Amino acid sequence: xxxxxxxxxxxxxxxxxxxxxxxxxxxLDEARRVVDAMPGYPVMVKAQIHAGGRGKGGGVKLATSPxxxxxxxxxxxxxxxxxxQTGPAGKVVHTVLLEQGLDLAQELYLSLAxxxxxxxxxxxxxxxxxxxxxxxxTADPGTLVRIEVNPLSGLADHHLRxxxxxxxxxxxxxxxxxxxxxxxxxxxxxxDCLLVEINPLVITTDGQVLALDAKVEIDSSALFRHPDLASxxxxxxxxxxxxxARVHNVNYIKLxxxxxNMVNGAGLAMATMDLIKNAGAEPANFLDVGGGxxxxxxxxxxxxxxxxxxxxxxxxxxxxxxLRCDVLAAGIVEAATKTGITLPVVIRxxxxxxxxxxxxxxxxxxxxxxxxxxxxxxxxxxLVASGDSL
Amino acid sequence: xxxxxxxxxxxxxxxxxxxxxxxxxxxxxxxxxxxVAGVTPGKGGTMFxxxxxxxxxxxxxxxxxxxxxxxxxxxxxxxxxxxxxxxSGIPLIIAITEGIPLHDMLxxxxxxxxxxxxxxxxxxxxxxxxxxxxxxxxPGAIHLPGGPIGVVSRSGTLTYEVVHQLTKAGIGQTTxxxxxxxxxxxxxxxxxxxxxxxxxxxRGIVMVGEIGGSAEEEACEFITSKVTKPVVGFxxxxxxxxxxxxxxxxxxxxxxxxTATAKIAAMERSGVQVCRDLGRFGDFCTQIFTSEGx
Numbered sequence: 001x002x003x004x005x006x007x008x009x010x011x012x013x014x015x016x017x018x019x020x021x022x023x024x025x026x027x028l029d030e031a032r033r034v035v036d037a038m039p040g041y042p043v044m045v046k047a048q049i050h051a052g053g054r055g056k057g058g059g060v061k062l063a064t065s066p067x068x069x070x071x072x073x074x075x076x077x078x079x080x081x082x083x084x085q086t087g088p089a090g091k092v093v094h095t096v097l098l099e100q101g102l103d104l105a106q107e108l109y110l111s112l113a114x115x116x117x118x119x120x121x122x123x124x125x126x127x128x129x130x131x132x133x134x135x136x137x138t139a140d141p142g143t144l145v146r147i148e149v150n151p152l153s154g155l156a157d158h159h160l161r162x163x164x165x166x167x168x169x170x171x172x173x174x175x176x177x178x179x180x181x182x183x184x185x186x187x188x189x190x191x192d193c194l195l196v197e198i199n200p201l202v203i204t205t206d207g208q209v210l211a212l213d214a215k216v217e218i219d220s221s222a223l224f225r226h227p228d229l230a231s232x233x234x235x236x237x238x239x240x241x242x243x244x245a246r247v248h249n250v251n252y253i254k255l256x257x258x259x260x261n262m263v264n265g266a267g268l269a270m271a272t273m274d275l276i277k278n279a280g281a282e283p284a285n286f287l288d289v290g291g292g293x294x295x296x297x298x299x300x301x302x303x304x305x306x307x308x309x310x311x312x313x314x315x316x317x318x319x320x321x322x323l324r325c326d327v328l329a330a331g332i333v334e335a336a337t338k339t340g341i342t343l344p345v346v347i348r349x350x351x352x353x354x355x356x357x358x359x360x361x362x363x364x365x366x367x368x369x370x371x372x373x374x375x376x377x378x379x380x381x382x383l384v385a386s387g388d389s390l
Numbered sequence: 391x392x393x394x395x396x397x398x399x400x401x402x403x404x405x406x407x408x409x410x411x412x413x414x415x416x417x418x419x420x421x422x423x424x425x426v427a428g429v430t431p432g433k434g435g436t437m438f439x440x441x442x443x444x445x446x447x448x449x450x451x452x453x454x455x456x457x458x459x460x461x462x463x464x465x466x467x468x469x470x471x472x473x474x475x476x477x478s479g480i481p482l483i484i485a486i487t488e489g490i491p492l493h494d495m496l497x498x499x500x501x502x503x504x505x506x507x508x509x510x511x512x513x514x515x516x517x518x519x520x521x522x523x524x525x526x527x528x529p530g531a532i533h534l535p536g537g538p539i540g541v542v543s544r545s546g547t548l549t550y551e552v553v554h555q556l557t558k559a560g561i562g563q564t565t566x567x568x569x570x571x572x573x574x575x576x577x578x579x580x581x582x583x584x585x586x587x588x589x590x591x592x593r594g595i596v597m598v599g600e601i602g603g604s605a606e607e608e609a610c611e612f613i614t615s616k617v618t619k620p621v622v623g624f625x626x627x628x629x630x631x632x633x634x635x636x637x638x639x640x641x642x643x644x645x646x647x648x649t650a651t652a653k654i655a656a657m658e659r660s661g662v663q664v665c666r667d668l669g670r671f672g673d674f675c676t677q678i679f680t681s682e683g684x
Binding site for chain 1: 412465466489490491492493495496497499500501513521529531537539543544546547548549550551554571573574578598601602604605610618624626627628629631632633636637638639640641647650666667668669670
C-alpha cells in the first residue's frame with residue numbers, strides 16, 4: 001500500500017526524522033492559512049498523488065510571494081497530473097503540501113528496501129540526490145553506497161558509519177545523518193515497510209539534515225497489525241473498479257486493450273494476457289479470480305470486464321484441475337445470463353467433468369464459444385478481435 | 391527417482407482441521423502419499439479420518455516420524471508454524487499460505503539458516519513426485535509418472551498448464567514444484583536446478599518464471615556454469631504494465647528491472663530454449679528434449 005508524501009512525513013516526524021515545516025491544503029483558503037503560520041517565503045507547493053515524477057509533470061512549484069502562492073496553488077489543485085508513473089490518463093490532484101523553502105547545500109539519496117535473494121535489509125545511498133536512483137546506478141555506479149543489514153541482528157553502528165563515510169560526510173553532518181538513518185531503519189521495520197525512499201535527503205546551508213521528499217510503501221499483508229496505518233489508505237488513488245475487485249477478493253488491473261480476460265491464478269493470468277497479444281490482439285485487463293473459481297467470482301469478473309466500454313470479446317481461461325468443470329460451466333451460464341452478456345466469450349477450461357461442462361455451455365443458447373485447449377483459445381480470440389465470425 | 395519427496399515421504403499437515411487443510415490432506419492421501427499426522431493446537435488426541443491429530447509438531451514427529459510438513463495455517467500464524475516445524479527437526483517444510491508479511495519472512499529465512507530444514511514457498515502450490523508422493527494442492531491426475539523431466543516454477547496454475555501439456559505430449563515428470571510467488575521464498579530456482587542436475591532420473595528441466603525480482607537472471611548464470619541438462623524456459627508477463635503488482639506479491643516490474651524481456655534475454659544467453667507460445671508448450675518440449683536426447 002502506497003501512502004502520500006504528507007502522510008509519510010507525519011510518520012517520519014513521529015520517528016524523529018526531520019522534515020521541512022509545512023501543512024496540507026485542499027482549498028486556496030486553507031493554503032493561505034497554512035502559509036500564514038510559516039515564517040515566510042519561499043514556499044514549496046507539492047501535489048499529493050501517489051505517483052512519482054511529480055516535479056517533471058508540473059506538480060511541484062515554488063511560490064515566492066502571496067500573489068505567487070495563489071497562482072501556484074490554483075494551478076496545481078484540481079489539475080490532472082500526468083507523470084511517467086500515472087499512465088496517460090493522469091491523476092487529479094485533490095491535496096497540496098505546502099512547505100518552507102530551504103537553502104540547500106547538498107542533495108543526497110537514501111532508501112531502505114529488501115534484497116529478495118539474500119533476505120537482507122538494504123541501505124542504498126548516493127551523494128547525488130534528486131535524480132532517479134536507476135539513473136545514478138547506470139551513469140555513476142561508483143557513487144552508490146550499498147549496505148546489507150541482517151534483519152535478525154538488526155542495525156549496528158558500523159552500518160551507520162559505513163553509510164555516512166561512503167557518502168563523504170564528516171563532522172556534524174555525519175552525526176545528524178546517522179541519527180536520521182537509525183530512526184529511519186526503526187520506522188522501516190516497525191511499520192512493515194516494503195520500501196522507504198528519501199530523494200532528495202538534503203543538507204541545508206546551516207547544517208540541518210532533512211527529508212525533503214518521502215516515498216513509503218507499506219506491506220498490505222501486514223496491515224492486520226497496524227490499524228493506524230491501514231487508515232492511511234486513500235481510495236481516490238485507486239481505480240474504482242480495482243478497488244471494487246479487491247472487495248470481492250479478485251485481482252483486477254485495467255489495461256488498454258479490447259480483449260477482456262478472466263483467469264484463475266496470477267501466473268496463468270499473465271501468460272494468458274501474453275497469449276492474447278501473441279494472437280494479434282491487446283488484453284483489456286489482468287483479472288485473477290484465485291486458485292479456485294466460483295460462480296459468484298465469475299459473475300463479479302464479468303461485471304468488471306463489462307464495465308470497460310473498450311472490450312470487444314472475452315477470454316475465460318480456468319485451469320481447474322480439482323475444480324469440477326460442470327459446476328464452473330453452470331456458473332458461467334448463470335453469470336452470463338444475469339449480466340446480459342452479448343459479447344463473444346471464448347471459454348477454455350480444464351478439470352474434472354470437462355465434457356459435461358462443454359455440453360452445458362453449448363446448450364445454453366448464449367454466445368459462449370468453447371476452446372479445446374490454449375492454442376485453440378488463442379486462435380478463436382484472434383478471430384473475435386479481428387471482428388470475423390467464428 | 392525424484393527430488394525433495396518420494397515413496398519415503400511421511401507427510402504431516404499443519405492446519406489439518408481447517409477447510410483447505412482438510413480438503414488437501416484427503417487429496418494427498420488419495421494420491422497415495424503417506425499422510426501420517428495432522429497438527430491443530432487444541433485438537434490433539436482426536437482423529438482426522440484415519441490420521442492422528444496432535445497439539446504440537448514435536449509430539450507429531452516423535453510419534454509418527456513425519457519427515458515433511460505441509461502448512462495451511464492462516465498468514466498471521468504461518469510464520470510461527472514454519473519455525474515450529476523447523477525447530478522440531480522436520481527436514482522439508484512446504485508452506486502453501488499466501489500473504490505472510492514480508493518482514494516475518496525476512497526473519498524466518500535468516501533463522502532457517504541455523505536449522506537443517508529446507509522451506510519451499512510460501513505462497514506456492516507445493517511439490518509432487520508423480521506416482522510416488524504429492525505434498526501440495528496441485529491436481530494429481532494431470533501428472534505423468536516415470537520422468538524424465540523436472541519442472542520448477544514461480545506460479546501455481548501456470549505450472550499445471552505446463553505439466554498438463556507435457557503429459558498430453560507423453561513426456562513424464564520426475565518432480566514438479568512451485569517455489570512461490572512471494573518476494574522472499576525459502577527455496578529458489580538455483581536450489582531446484584542443483585537438485586535436478588544431481589538427480590539421475592531427471593534428464594531435462596522446465597523452468598517457468600515471471601516478472602519481478604532477478605531470481606531468473608541469477609538462475610541463468612548458474613545454468614551457464616553448472617547445469618549440463620537441457621533446460622526449456624517460459625516467462626509470463628510480457629504484457630504486464632510497469633509498477634503494478636500482478637497478483638503475486640513478488641510480480642512487479644520496478645523501473646527497468648524485473649521485466650519479462652530481460653529474463654527471456656538472460657535465458658537465451660545461458661542456452662535455455664525459450665518457448666514463446668504457451669499454447670504450443672508441449673510440442674516445443676517434445677522437439678527440444680528429443681533433439682537434446684533427454
